[in-house]
Amino acid sequence: MHAADGKMALEHARDTYTRRMEGVSLWVLPSAQIIASDPGDAAALFAPAEDKIYRHPTFYKIPDGITHI
Amino acid sequence: MYTTDLSGKKAKPEAAITENPAKLAAFEARVAADEFIEPKDWMPEAYRKTLIRQISQHAHSEIVGMLPEGNWITRAPNLRRKAILLAKVQDEAGHGLYLYCAAETLGVSRDEMTEALLSGKAKYSTIFNYPTLTWADIGAIGWLVDGAAIMNQVPLQRTSYGPYARAMVRICKEESFHQRQGYEIMMHLAAGTDAQKRMAQDALDRWWWPSLMMFGPPDDKSPNTEQSMRWRIKRDTNDELRQKFVDITAPQAEAIGLSVPDPALKWNETRGAYDFGDVDWEEFYAVVRGEGPVAKERNQARVKAWENGAWVREAARVHAEKRANAKIAAE
Amino acid sequence: MDSALPPLAAYAARLGDDSLILGQRLGEWCGHAPALEVDLSLSNVALDLIGQATHFLGLAGAIEGAGRDADKLAFHRDVMDFSNCLLVEQPNGDFAQTIARQFLFSNYQALLFEQMAQVKDERFAPIAAKALKEVKYHATLASDWVVRLGDGTDESKTRMVAGLNWMWRFADELFVMDDVDAAAIANGAGVDKAALRAAWDARIDAVLAEATLARPAARRPIVGGRVGRHSEHLGHVLSAMQFLQRAYPGANW
Ligand SMILES: [Fe+2]
Numbered sequence: 001m002h003a004a005d006g007k008m009a010l011e012h013a014r015d016t017y018t019r020r021m022e023g024v025s026l027w028v029l030p031s032a033q034i035i036a037s038d039p040g041d042a043a044a045l046f047a048p049a050e051d052k053i054y055r056h057p058t059f060y061k062i063p064d065g066i067t068h069i
Numbered sequence: 070m071y072t073t074d075l076s077g078k079k080a081k082p083e084a085a086i087t088e089n090p091a092k093l094a095a096f097e098a099r100v101a102a103d104e105f106i107e108p109k110d111w112m113p114e115a116y117r118k119t120l121i122r123q124i125s126q127h128a129h130s131e132i133v134g135m136l137p138e139g140n141w142i143t144r145a146p147n148l149r150r151k152a153i154l155l156a157k158v159q160d161e162a163g164h165g166l167y168l169y170c171a172a173e174t175l176g177v178s179r180d181e182m183t184e185a186l187l188s189g190k191a192k193y194s195t196i197f198n199y200p201t202l203t204w205a206d207i208g209a210i211g212w213l214v215d216g217a218a219i220m221n222q223v224p225l226q227r228t229s230y231g232p233y234a235r236a237m238v239r240i241c242k243e244e245s246f247h248q249r250q251g252y253e254i255m256m257h258l259a260a261g262t263d264a265q266k267r268m269a270q271d272a273l274d275r276w277w278w279p280s281l282m283m284f285g286p287p288d289d290k291s292p293n294t295e296q297s298m299r300w301r302i303k304r305d306t307n308d309e310l311r312q313k314f315v316d317i318t319a320p321q322a323e324a325i326g327l328s329v330p331d332p333a334l335k336w337n338e339t340r341g342a343y344d345f346g347d348v349d350w351e352e353f354y355a356v357v358r359g360e361g362p363v364a365k366e367r368n369q370a371r372v373k374a375w376e377n378g379a380w381v382r383e384a385a386r387v388h389a390e391k392r393a394n395a396k397i398a399a400e
Numbered sequence: 401m402d403s404a405l406p407p408l409a410a411y412a413a414r415l416g417d418d419s420l421i422l423g424q425r426l427g428e429w430c431g432h433a434p435a436l437e438v439d440l441s442l443s444n445v446a447l448d449l450i451g452q453a454t455h456f457l458g459l460a461g462a463i464e465g466a467g468r469d470a471d472k473l474a475f476h477r478d479v480m481d482f483s484n485c486l487l488v489e490q491p492n493g494d495f496a497q498t499i500a501r502q503f504l505f506s507n508y509q510a511l512l513f514e515q516m517a518q519v520k521d522e523r524f525a526p527i528a529a530k531a532l533k534e535v536k537y538h539a540t541l542a543s544d545w546v547v548r549l550g551d552g553t554d555e556s557k558t559r560m561v562a563g564l565n566w567m568w569r570f571a572d573e574l575f576v577m578d579d580v581d582a583a584a585i586a587n588g589a590g591v592d593k594a595a596l597r598a599a600w601d602a603r604i605d606a607v608l609a610e611a612t613l614a615r616p617a618a619r620r621p622i623v624g625g626r627v628g629r630h631s632e633h634l635g636h637v638l639s640a641m642q643f644l645q646r647a648y649p650g651a652n653w
């Protein structure tokens with residue numbers, strides 16, 4: 001992740017790595033220091049991925065006869 | 070393919086000779102045992118170079134690949150399709166990011182890789198040098214292009230370089246909806262109005278052959294395949310993957326009433342596979358040389374984004390510096 | 401404004417149109433952002449907004465009860481029936497202009513949905529509660545960029561000032577109240593937007609101060625979006641967005 005500052009790194013990490021509800025907490029570490037997401041922000045950070053169901057393959061109905069997809 | 074060797078040149082054999090034979094043998098043994106090589110492990114220079122080329126080319130393909138589909142985000146036909154397409158193209162940005170990070174562990178910076186892309190020195194998949202003319206192209210890309218990419222990427226989850234393999238695991242997981250949304254678009258079009266059917270067939274006509282070209286030149290014209298397979302950075306030959314792709318895709322086209330634009334396509338009972346016509350390799354090599362129909366547009370779009378973004382990246386850097394200095398001064 | 405829509409439906413349509421048009425604008429960035437990471441951020445914001453538009457326009461259609469769904473409203477109305485605020489239809493411009501628009505709008509949306517999440521109406525409140533989580537993040541993201549660009553280089557400051565100046569004339573419209581708002585409040589669905597102004601000013605001023613930027617001078621507000629009097633930009637936004645639905649009437653996608 002490229003970021004000029006810790007906040008930016010945290011936001012970029014959120015937008016990159018939690019697009020499918022994989023997130024509960026984030027740590028970014030610019031070698032020495034660690035900046036962690038505030039648990040109080042968890043809803044704003046991670047809940048919005050909940051209804052992005054179109055990111056999951058089962059959202060698409062493909063007829064039974066069609067394979068390898 | 071995103072990872073196909075587009076150099077067309079045989080890697081220099083001297084490279085391997087100059088390495089320490091004991092270290093080289095140990096390395097080859099680890100790879101042969103399907104162990105992962107990690108960034109701090111010793112590796113032959115040729116392996117590092119080949120990986121940098123392959124991973125960065127893969128990353129560039131993800132990034133340039135955002136453009137043909139991005140072309141339709143503002144024109145997606147309904148809210149559902151708009152959200153899906155946005156999410157899909159966004160995923161590709163993420164894939165590019167993971168891959169640039171994997172390549173960086175080999176000692177090349179993202180800026181260097183970007184410069185190589187913008188100057189035309191680095192290659193990316195030939196497929197993205199074709200234009201998206203109608204909405205059906207969005208279906209065709211998801212179905213065929215992502216379908217081909219998945220076919221190539223699944224085995225790479227077991228590639229010998231650890232960071233690359235791990236990036237591929239994540240990418241493959243995310244990739245799984247891309248092909249399905251594309252095929253779903255094609256299904257709707259093929260079952261739709263006459264105008265929609267025409268659109269779908271036209272898209273298949275235009276994307277079929279370039280999709281087959283994605284797997285790269287025929288095996289007898291891919292000088293580095295053997296080396297790459299031994300190093301486990303390639304797990305199937307170009308022709309093997311191409312055949313597999315045809316065998317899987319042809320019935321999918323038939324199932325929705327579309328016809329593959331190849332009069333030679335025919336099921337061969339004895340081989341248990343489809344026979345198919347010759348790919349126009351002249352066209353392929355021209356596209357590799359940068360003569361694809363929209364190669365200039367793709368390059369221009371990336372150059373513009375990079376140049377127009379320079380002041381933003383610089384501002385972020387300077388701001389962070391100011392904050393860091395202020396913090397030091399306060400302490 | 402869509403004169404065919406009853407007041408409560410019109411209220412929902414305004415909310416949906418705001419999110420839709422801004423989401424559409426942000427979608428234009430995809431693949432062209434200043435950095436890969438920013439591409440991911442802007443697409444996330446756009447996705448949230450398209451989701452909000454789907455909910456609010458769906459609600460507008462349901463309240464109207466004439467069989468129009470979210471897509472029908474999004475893709476089959478003309479400029480004079482769109483009721484988004486003028487701010488969201490403004491062109492992306494450079495990255496600073498895009499951030500200025502997002503900064504002013506997301507901070508407004510955050511305050512609005514904070515209140516709306518508490519209203520009695522059981523259709524509006526849950527959509528607002530969900531959207532609140534999203535827009536809080538958008539507001540933080542945009543505010544952080546305002547600070548970075550404002551207190552970055554000379555060039556970024558100049559651009560940030562220009563971006564804010566471009567957008568500032570459309571900020572007042574966000575807080576204008578009319579009959580549709582009054583009807584929504586009377587029905588337990590609406591929010592007194594005028595009452596949000598002070599809190600919005602405070603948030604904006606705090607970020608501008610941190611960004612070492614002056615608040616743009618007060619000026620005569622430009623309004624009209626809520627009643628279908630738009631800028632020249634919206635027609636072009638719609639011509640791209642609605643192209644397929646218009647060119648292939650009745651087709652299923
Ligand atoms: Fe991808």
Ligand SMILES: [Fe+2]
Nearest residue numbers: 161215244247
């Ligand atoms: Fe993909």
